Amino acid sequence: MLIFDEIQTGIGRVGRMFAAEHFDVRPDILTTAKGLGGSGAQVAAIVTDERMSGLSSDHHSFTYGGNVLAAAAAATLDVIARPGFLVNVRDVGAHIMGRLRQLAVTHPCIVDVRGLGLMIGIEIGDDDGRPNSSRAQALAARGMSHGLILRTSRYGRGNVVKIRPPLVITRAEADLLCDRLEALMPTSETGCSATTPHCCPSSSGRARAGAPPVPVRHRRGRLPRRESGSRHHRRIRQVTRGHGADGSEHRQPALLRSGLDARTPPGTA
Numbered sequence: 001m002l003i004f005d006e007i008q009t010g011i012g013r014v015g016r017m018f019a020a021e022h023f024d025v026r027p028d029i030l031t032t033a034k035g036l037g038g039s040g041a042q043v044a045a046i047v048t049d050e051r052m053s054g055l056s057s058d059h060h061s062f063t064y065g066g067n068v069l070a071a072a073a074a075a076t077l078d079v080i081a082r083p084g085f086l087v088n089v090r091d092v093g094a095h096i097m098g099r100l101r102q103l104a105v106t107h108p109c110i111v112d113v114r115g116l117g118l119m120i121g122i123e124i125g126d127d128d129g130r131p132n133s134s135r136a137q138a139l140a141a142r143g144m145s146h147g148l149i150l151r152t153s154r155y156g157r158g159n160v161v162k163i164r165p166p167l168v169i170t171r172a173e174a175d176l177l178c179d180r181l182e183a184l185m186p187t188s189e190t191g192c193s194a195t196t197p198h199c200c201p202s203s204s205g206r207a208r209a210g211a212p213p214v215p216v217r218h219r220r221g222r223l224p225r226r227e228s229g230s231r232h233h234r235r236i237r238q239v240t241r242g243h244g245a246d247g248s249e250h251r252q253p254a255l256l257r258s259g260l261d262a263r264t265p266p267g268t269a
Helices: 019-023 066-078 083-108 133-146 171-183 231-238
Strands: 003-005 027-033 043-046 108-115 121-122 162-163
Touching: 066 083, 083 108, 083 121, 083 171, 121 133, 133 162, 133 171
Parallel strands: 003 027
Antiparallel strands: 027 043, 108 121, 121 162
């Protein structure tokens, strides 16, 4: 029996409805959630092969089963199924990775850029190319001063800066995202040492003029513990209020959320 956990990779995130499609694999059971609710409603599902669907209801019923909020999943799937929607996810994702790989040429702390669709990871390393978590955390902490709210792998302890923009992102918004990432990265002249202010600034540094924070919702609506209650907390609350998960209020400009953990192959997130 083959079971795919596509909680993070499913529902268009990697440019196909499910990551399994990239590898011509048909699992017996597939789990999905997160994107199924359009980034707002908490909806999850288990998809099975017909021969696996004989489980009686007394073995899988639960209090909130069949909740009306599950209707959000139908609306999400309607949007994902629109002609050209997933093509845009693949094209814009490839554009972002192309620009980030160009950055790696002049920024030695970027060890690797990898991903599928709009699930992208920037692996950060030391001068010898070995994984360096402290540098990744320093870059993420400095992101606010460049109008970016960043997360890293392993729940904030890994060495991969994760990029997962909304699936409706445009190429122009993707370029804005990449421009701000380029401004964030230390150059080869300044180096990428964890002791330099270019890589490890104070978390209380002021925002750069003309670079307002990119609207973004943290995973499950939580904020980084180190910023809770701070001016950053207040700023995040201001820029996220009123931004609908379905994009009806705006097009949700480029944002950074969770993505690929180091060495985690797609389809096994």
